[in-house]
Structure formats: structure tokens, C-alpha cells
Amino acid sequence: xxxxVAELPAAPSVRRAGSFxxxxxxxxxxxxxxxxxxxxxxxxxxxxxxxxxxxxSAVSRHKFGWDFLFSRVWDPxxxxxxxxxxxxxxxxxxxxxxxxxxxLGVGAAIFLSELAPPRVSDTLTFLVELLAAVPSxxxxxxxxxxxxxxxxxxxxxLRSVLGWLPTFQxxxxxxxxxxxxxxxxxxxxxxxxxISREVLLAVPTDQREAALALGATKWESTWQVxxxxxxKGITGSIFLALARALGETMAVTMVIGNDPKISASLxxxxxxxxAIIANEFTEATGDLYTSSxxxxxxxxxxxxxxxxxxxxxxxxxxxxxxxx
Amino acid sequence: xxxxxIRRKAVNAVMLGLTGLCALIAVGVLVFIVGYLFYSGxxxxxxxxxxxxxxxxxxxxxxxxxxxLGSAKVLLLASLIGVPIGFxxxxxxxxxxxxxxxxxxxxxxxLLNGVPSIVIGIFxxxxxxxxxxxxxxxxxxxxxxxxxxxxxxxxxxEFLRAVPVSMREGAMALGATKTRAIVTxxxxxxxxxxxTGIMLNLARVAGETAPLLFTSFGNRFWSPGWGQPTATLPxxxxxxxxxxxxxxxxxxxxxxxxxxxxxxxxNVIARLAxxxxxxxxx
Amino acid sequence: MSTNVSTLQNLAIDMQKGVPxxxxxxTSAKLVTTDLNFYYGKFKALHGISLSxxxxxxxxxxxxSGCGKSTFLRTLNRMYxxxxxxxxxxxILLDNEDLFAIELSALRRRVGMVFQRSNPFPKSIFxxxxxxxxxxxxxxxxTLQESVEQSLRRAALWDxxxxxxxxxxxxxxxxxxxxxxxARALAVNPEALLLDEPCSALDPIATAKIEELILHLxxxxxxxxxxxxxxxxxxxxxxxxxxxxxxxxxxxxxKIIFQTPAQKETEDYVTGRxx
Numbered sequence: 001x002x003x004x005v006a007e008l009p010a011a012p013s014v015r016r017a018g019s020f021x022x023x024x025x026x027x028x029x030x031x032x033x034x035x036x037x038x039x040x041x042x043x044x045x046x047x048x049x050x051x052x053x054x055x056x057s058a059v060s061r062h063k064f065g066w067d068f069l070f071s072r073v074w075d076p077x078x079x080x081x082x083x084x085x086x087x088x089x090x091x092x093x094x095x096x097x098x099x100x101x102x103x104l105g106v107g108a109a110i111f112l113s114e115l116a117p118p119r120v121s122d123t124l125t126f127l128v129e130l131l132a133a134v135p136s137x138x139x140x141x142x143x144x145x146x147x148x149x150x151x152x153x154x155x156x157x158l159r160s161v162l163g164w165l166p167t168f169q170x171x172x173x174x175x176x177x178x179x180x181x182x183x184x185x186x187x188x189x190x191x192x193x194x195i196s197r198e199v200l201l202a203v204p205t206d207q208r209e210a211a212l213a214l215g216a217t218k219w220e221s222t223w224q225v226x227x228x229x230x231x232k233g234i235t236g237s238i239f240l241a242l243a244r245a246l247g248e249t250m251a252v253t254m255v256i257g258n259d260p261k262i263s264a265s266l267x268x269x270x271x272x273x274x275a276i277i278a279n280e281f282t283e284a285t286g287d288l289y290t291s292s293x294x295x296x297x298x299x300x301x302x303x304x305x306x307x308x309x310x311x312x313x314x315x316x317x318x319x320x321x322x323x324x
Numbered sequence: 325x326x327x328x329x330i331r332r333k334a335v336n337a338v339m340l341g342l343t344g345l346c347a348l349i350a351v352g353v354l355v356f357i358v359g360y361l362f363y364s365g366x367x368x369x370x371x372x373x374x375x376x377x378x379x380x381x382x383x384x385x386x387x388x389x390x391x392x393l394g395s396a397k398v399l400l401l402a403s404l405i406g407v408p409i410g411f412x413x414x415x416x417x418x419x420x421x422x423x424x425x426x427x428x429x430x431x432x433x434x435l436l437n438g439v440p441s442i443v444i445g446i447f448x449x450x451x452x453x454x455x456x457x458x459x460x461x462x463x464x465x466x467x468x469x470x471x472x473x474x475x476x477x478x479x480x481x482e483f484l485r486a487v488p489v490s491m492r493e494g495a496m497a498l499g500a501t502k503t504r505a506i507v508t509x510x511x512x513x514x515x516x517x518x519x520t521g522i523m524l525n526l527a528r529v530a531g532e533t534a535p536l537l538f539t540s541f542g543n544r545f546w547s548p549g550w551g552q553p554t555a556t557l558p559x560x561x562x563x564x565x566x567x568x569x570x571x572x573x574x575x576x577x578x579x580x581x582x583x584x585x586x587x588x589x590x591n592v593i594a595r596l597a598x599x600x601x602x603x604x605x606x
Numbered sequence: 607m608s609t610n611v612s613t614l615q616n617l618a619i620d621m622q623k624g625v626p627x628x629x630x631x632x633t634s635a636k637l638v639t640t641d642l643n644f645y646y647g648k649f650k651a652l653h654g655i656s657l658s659x660x661x662x663x664x665x666x667x668x669x670x671s672g673c674g675k676s677t678f679l680r681t682l683n684r685m686y687x688x689x690x691x692x693x694x695x696x697x698i699l700l701d702n703e704d705l706f707a708i709e710l711s712a713l714r715r716r717v718g719m720v721f722q723r724s725n726p727f728p729k730s731i732f733x734x735x736x737x738x739x740x741x742x743x744x745x746x747x748x749t750l751q752e753s754v755e756q757s758l759r760r761a762a763l764w765d766x767x768x769x770x771x772x773x774x775x776x777x778x779x780x781x782x783x784x785x786x787x788x789a790r791a792l793a794v795n796p797e798a799l800l801l802d803e804p805c806s807a808l809d810p811i812a813t814a815k816i817e818e819l820i821l822h823l824x825x826x827x828x829x830x831x832x833x834x835x836x837x838x839x840x841x842x843x844x845x846x847x848x849x850x851x852x853x854x855x856x857x858x859x860x861k862i863i864f865q866t867p868a869q870k871e872t873e874d875y876v877t878g879r880x881x
Contacts, residue, residue, distance in 0.1 A: 027503035035416035107346030135531020247440025308438035490725035498738035
């Protein structure tokens with residue numbers, strides 16, 4: 001078994017013929033420099049994005065100041081621009097989306113993480129994630145040709161049940177805040193489901209077992225122990241969904257009705273920040289018009305960054321807690 | 325006592341049933357979307373769709389050949405921008421990172437990832453369209469490329485971190501430099517994951533419409549080179565869907581069907597590959 | 607008994623001067639550390655270790671977990687440098703050459719290492735063994751083929767894998783994987799081989815094979831093995847060092863360490879009174 005040791009030739013002094021890269025500290029220095037400059041490029045790009053939004057909205061910011069946010073007039077012909085109708089439309093549709101999607105999403109997440117057998121849960125989660133991959137313009141397509149006609153049909157039912165609310169009065173146009181909210185709900189549903197499911201799965205098993213061992217039913221252990229444990233993370237997933245809903249453009253643009261008015265009724269048409277940018281950006285004439293649209297973009301950016309930040313913080317704190 | 329127990333059991337059954345119903349609705353929506361698209365998109369899809377240019381308003385027939393090519397070109401540009409920067413940035417975070425700067429990079433990446441796509445469109449507009457004074461394929465590719473960066477960075481980092489430290493040690497104990505170990509052992513070990521991550525990323529931006537509206541704009545004809553506005557599938561779906569012509573609506577459905585089939589195909593393949601790869605890794 | 611006392615006195619003197627502890631029977635030293643201190647950030651993990659590893663023999667390092675034996679092993683090929691905020695002070699000589707002055711990849715070629723958990727690369731068996739050679743600049747196909755075969759033979763693995771050299775290394779059993787890692791380390795023909803608890807994840811039969819292999823290898827290669835298994839040290843090692851709380855308590859021929867140790871702590875440990 002004792003084989004004689006192989007006589008190896010001395011290692012060649014040049015590592016690889018003609019390779020400048022490997023010559024410098026075996027490539028460590030250049031590799032470090034290349035990768036860190038790519039990382040730095042990302043920081044640079046993000047800063048540049050904020051800078052560009054800021055600089056290119058200067059004309060509008062100087063002319064209107066903070067009034068921009070509170071003015072409800074949007075009149076390109078008269079050169080009067082105010083963000084309020086769009087902020088209102090954005091917030092109302094997103095809120096409606098959450099009202100619909102949160103109970104559905106959290107319920108589905110509970111089913112997938114706590115109740116369904118692993119194989120079923122994995123398959124359904126896979127399908128839900130596919131739903132998340134559907135492009136927004138396709139949701140818009142379906143909303144225009146399927147959802148709006150459908151809503152028109154069930155409108156009398158809605159009115160007879162919820163008609164006493166001011167939000168469900170006035171004529172129903174089909175293309176409305178309501179339609180936009182419903183399609184947004186469908187679009188954010190997969191995010192709420194898959195993130196909430198992950199957060200729920202991160203809850204330690206002994207929490208469930210402790211409750212069950214005390215005689216709790218499956219539902220009691222889930223609702224009274226597991227869900228409260230994961231509460232922050234679920235809230236985080238809701239905020240993340242909210243951030244997506246706020247910035248969502250195409251589907252909303254296609255069904256919201258594109259009317260810059262503030263109306264109490266969800267049945268009335270409205271407008272959202274993203275939708276007006278999408279519709280009017282290429283037609284905007286004059287610096288002030290374009291600049292106002294870019295300032296709207298800045299407002300949207302600030303809004304989503306804020307919501308995203310809160311979401312991430314919440315998700316981080318619960319998944320950390322689950323690990324320890 | 326007994327009545328309480330019965331009540332608790334009833335609540336248990338009802339609530340559990342309701343959560344199941346929620347899951348069913350969510351999945352039902354997906355099944356409906358796919359089914360409806362197949363039904364109305366598949367039925368009006370024909371060979372002309374892939375080979376012909378769009379016809380002027382009023383004439384029937386025609387296709388979206390230019391938009392398919394336009395989408396491919398924009399995605400190619402986007403990958404050329406988004407993949408290398410994201411990949412190398414991910415290598416930095418996973419392999420070279422110190423303490424402060426990686427935190428900044430991660431924070432900025434999350435920030436960029438959270439930016440609404442329409443705002444990315446504005447950014448690409450101010451960056452390229454404004455100075456050049458015309459819409460272009462280049463601007464569209466730039467916008468989608470920027471959107472690809474955060475995800476490709478994070479997925480690269482994640483898959484590299486999943487490679488056990490013992491691999492790096494094993495290579496370095498044999499005299500490999502750090503970079504050599506990364507190039508010859510760590511990256512190959514994570515390669516499958518990284519590639520599927522990139523595929524998913526590409527499928528995601530392939531359906532993006534908002535950033536293209538005022539970057540690559542649209543074009544009824546072929547768009548030679550990179551400097552002219554070009555049609556893309558998602559933007560075509562948008563313009564055709566909101567136009568008042570029956571024939572255009574049919575075309576929009578066909579385009580939606582093609583786009584969704586591509587996106588789903590990539591997603592299914594990539595996710596299957598990922599779950600299989602997960603078994604192999606120890 | 608009298609020799610014991612004198613050894614004890616010698617050692618006491620040695621430690622004060624920082625002169626490396628040597629086994630009583632003199633042999634030439636492959637690796638010599640003098641007054642080696644080691645820090646993880648502010649935590650001092652090794653306190654003035656002075657030890658000389660005899661050439662062509664098996665040296666075992668034992669001690670309770672966290673005693674610094676693995677840390678010490680990792681200074682011998684400077685593997686600790688992959689961990690940030692670590693620092694070594696003191697001198698290490700490899701064949702009377704300053705170890706810190708040797709170019710890193712040359713050093714690691716000369717002092718190989720095998721880890722606690724087998725860590726084959728996700729490549730074929732052949733490519734695993736050839737890895738070190740390729741990294742060190744050998745691209746000649748014939749040379750590669752020859753050295754791969756020779757290394758696998760030295761690791762007593764050749765007969766088991768010769769028909770599936772191009773299959774994934776993960777197709778091998780745990781024990782085979784660890785021997786593959788040994789073959790991989792041997793391929794670059796190291797002068798010394800550091801084994802960091804190489805059998806801790808293996809079953810008794812695979813362990814016996816590795817131990818047999820170690821006994822064969824010591825003729826051509828100096829071996830340092832860290833083990834938490836005292837029987838293993840007694841079986842394979844010619845010399846044994848006992849570590850406790852970052853200090854080298856005693857270093858001598860294995861027989862002496864296990865039968866007539868000079869230090870109270872060593873005796874307590876090897877007789878199982880603590881640790």
C-alpha cells in the first residue's frame with residue numbers, strides 16, 4: 001500500500017500564461033475592486049434616482065411649494081397643478097384593496113401553514129406564487145373585459161346590502177375607484193399569502209404544542225397563540241402589499257376611470273398618481289406640466305419608501321424572534 | 325361545560341373551513357385567469373401574430389412581430405445592464421463584504437427594489453430620453469435593467485451564502501487564493517440557483533409595462549438598431565386593450581396569452597429546477 | 607519516576623524561556639512555534655504556545671472543546687486568516703523558515719489540511735483530487751492523471767473509485783468522501799498534513815480505515831491531528847500535546863502522556879476526571 005511518493009515538478013512560476021488578472025495577488029485585489037465598484041454603482045444609481053426626481057421637479061416645487069400636495073385643481077391649460085385628487089385616489093384604492101385582500105390573504109396563509117398537509121400546501125403555494133408572476137398589464141386586460149362587466153352585474157346586490165353607506169351611492173360607471181380597488185386586491189393577494197405563510201411557518205412548533213397540550217382546539221391554538229406570535233410579520237406583509245398597491249400602475253390606469261375628482265363614492269371614477277403619470281407624461285407640454293408630473297412621481301416614491309421601510313422593519317423583527 | 329365544548333368545536337370547524345375557502349378563492353382566481361386567457365387568447369391566436377406587422381386602424385388582420393422582437397431586444401439590453409451589476413454586487417456582499425459599506429449597499433438595494441416601476445420609468449426618461457430628445461430601445465432596456473439589479477443582487481448573494489464555508493476553506497487549504505476559490509468552487513456550486521434566479525427576474529421584468537411607456541414608447545413599424553422607439557408586447561397589450569376597436573381587443577388577448585405563457589413557462593421550469601437543486605445540496 | 611520529575615522541571619524552565627516544548631527523544635522538527643499568542647478580536651484564544659512538531663511522525667493534539675487545539679492547528683497553515691479580526695503573534699517556523707514570510711498559496715501547498723466534516727467540491731472525483739494541482743499551475747493532462755491516481759492510491763481509495771472517476775464526489779459514502787478529501791490534500795504532495803478531527807462525523811469502520819491510512823502516511827508526510835477522542839490519539843499518535851484553556855499544558859511521547867503524565871491537569875483529563 002505504501003506507494004512511493006510522486007515526484008512533482010516544481011510549480012511553474014507563472015500561474016497561468018498571459019493572465020494579468022491572476023498575477024495581481026492571485027486576483028484578489030482586482031476581484032475586490034470590480035465587485036465593490038458594482039456594489040457602489042447600485043448606491044450611486046439609487047442616489048442619482050432621488051437626485052433626478054428632485055432636480056427635475058424643481059420648477060413645480062418652486063411655483064407651488066407645499067400647496068401642491070393640498071390643491072385639488074389639475075388644469076394643464078390654466079397651468080394649475082395640485083396632487084390631492086391623485087393622492088386621494090391612490091390611497092382610497094389601496095385601502096379598499098387591503099380591506100378585501102387582508103382577510104382573504106391571512107386566512108389562506110393560515111390554511112397553508114397550519115392546516116393543509118405539506119404536499120397540498122406546497123402545491124397551492126406554488127400556484128399562488130405563479131399568480132404573483134402575472135404581469136400587471138394582464139390583470140388590467142382582465143379587469144377591463146371581465147371584472148368591470150361583472151361588477152356592473154352585481155352592482156344592484158352591492159347597493160341593496162351596502163347602499164346605506166355614503167361610499168356606495170351615486171351612479172355606478174363600471175370604471176371606478178371600486179373596480180381599481182378590487183383588481184388591486186387580487187394583485188396584492190399573493191404577496192400577503194406567501195409572506196404571511198413564511199412568517200407563520202417561522203413560529204416555533206413548541207408554541208403550537210404548548211397550546212394544544214393545554215386542551216386548545218386547532219383553531220384556538222392558531223388564533224390565540226400562533227397568529228399573535230407572528231402578528232408583526234403579518235402586519236409587515238400587509239404593509240409590503242400596501243406599498244405595491246400604491247405604486248401599481250397599469251391595471252389601475254385601465255379601470256380607475258381617469259377623472260381627477262374627489263368623490264366620496266367608490267362607484268365614481270377617480271385617478272391615481274401612477275395612472276396620471278402613465279397617461280399624461282408623454283403628452284405633457286411645457287416645463288411646468290412635466291415638472292408637476294415628476295413631482296407626483298417624487299410624492300409616490302416617498303410614500304412607497306416610507307411604507308416599505310415600515311414593512312421591512314416589522315418582518316425583520318418577527319422572523320428574528322422566531323429564530324431564537 | 326359540554327355546551328361550551330360543542331361551541332368550541334363548532335367554532336374550530338367553521339373557522340378552519342373558512343381559511344380553506346380563502347385559499348381556494350386565491351387559487352381559484354389564478355385558475356380563472358389562466359383559463360380565461362387560454363380561452364380568449366388562444367382562440368384568436370394565429371401564425372400572422374408572430375410574423376406580421378400591426379395593421380392601420382380599421383384594417384383587420386396583422387400581427388405583433390415587431391413588438392415581439394422589440395421586447396426581446398429590450399430584455400437583452402436589460403440583462404446586459406442588470407445581470408452583471410447585480411451578480412458582481414452580490415459576490416461582493418457574500419464574499420468580500422466588510423461591516424459598514426455592505427449595510428449601505430443592502431439598504432440602497434432594498435430602496436431601489438421598492439421604487440414603483442413608473443418612477444423607474446421617469447428616472448430612465450430623465451437620464452436618457454431627455455438628453456437625447458427622443459424615445460429609444462436603449463432607454464427601455466435601461467429602465468428594465470435598473471429594475472433587474474436589486475433582485476439579481478439579492479438572489480446571487482443568497483445562493484452564494486448557501487454554499488457551505490467548508491467549500492471555501494477546502495479550496496483555500498489547497499493553496500487557492502480567495503478569488504480562485506470563488507471562481508472555481510463557490511460560484512459553480514451556486515450556479516444553478518443563480519441562473520434560475522436570473523430567469524425568474526427576467527420573467528418578472530418581461531411583463532413590465534409602466535417603465536416602457538415613456539422610454540421605449542411604441543412603434544407601428546420595425547425598429548432597427550437601438551436608438552429608435554420600439555413596440556413591446558406589454559405596451560401593445562395596454563394600447564390595444566384601451567382602444568375602441570373589436571379587432572384590437574382580440575389582438576390584445578392574443579398578446580396577453582403569449583406573454584403569460586412565456587412568463588409561466590419560465591416560472592414553472594425555474595421553480596422546479598430550484599426545488600430539485602435544493603435536494604442535492606447538503 | 608525520576609525521569610518524570612526531571613521532565614517536569616525541564617518543561618517549567620522551557621515554558622519560562624518560551625523555548626518550544628519538545629518530546630524527550632530528540633527528532634528533527636518540521637514545524638516549530640515559539641511563544642504563539644492568538645486573538646479573536648479582543649479575546650485571547652492561545653497563550654504563549656511553544657511546541658515543535660517532529661518530522662515524519664503523527665502528533666495528536668487533545669483537550670476539552672474550546673481549549674484552542676483547533677485554533678492552534680489553523681495557525682500552522684494560516685487558515686485563520688480567512689476569519690476576519692483574527693491575529694497571531696509569535697513565531698512559527700516551517701523547516702526553519704519563517705512561516706509568515708512564505709507566500710500563502712505556497713505555504714498551503716506545503717502544509718495541507720483536512721477538515722472535520724468532509725467537504726468535497728460539487729465536482730467529479732477526478733476534478734476534486736486534481737483541484738489543488740490545477741490551482742497550483744499544473745495543467746498537463748498526463749501529470750494530472752498520474753498524480754490523481756497516485757494520490758487516490760495513497761489515500762487507499764483507488765480501488766473503490768477507479769471505475770467512476772468522473773462521477774460526482776457526492777456519490778461516495780461519508781468515509782469515502784473524507785478519504786477523498788485526504789487524497790485531494792495529498793495530491794499537491796504536502797510536507798505536512800493537518801487533520802482537524804477528521805473522524806468525528808464517521809462511523810467506527812470508516813474511522814478505522816482513516817486511522818490505518820494515517821499510520822501509512824506518516825512515512826512520507828508529517829501529520830498533526832486534532833482529536834477529541836483520546837483512544838484515537840493513543841492508537842495513532844507518536845506524540846501527544848494536551849491543551850487546556852488556550853495553553854499547552856504538556857507535550858510528550860504519547861505513551862508518557864497517557865501513562866505517566868507530568869502535569870496534574872493532564873492526568874485528570876486522560877483518566878477522565880474532567881472534560
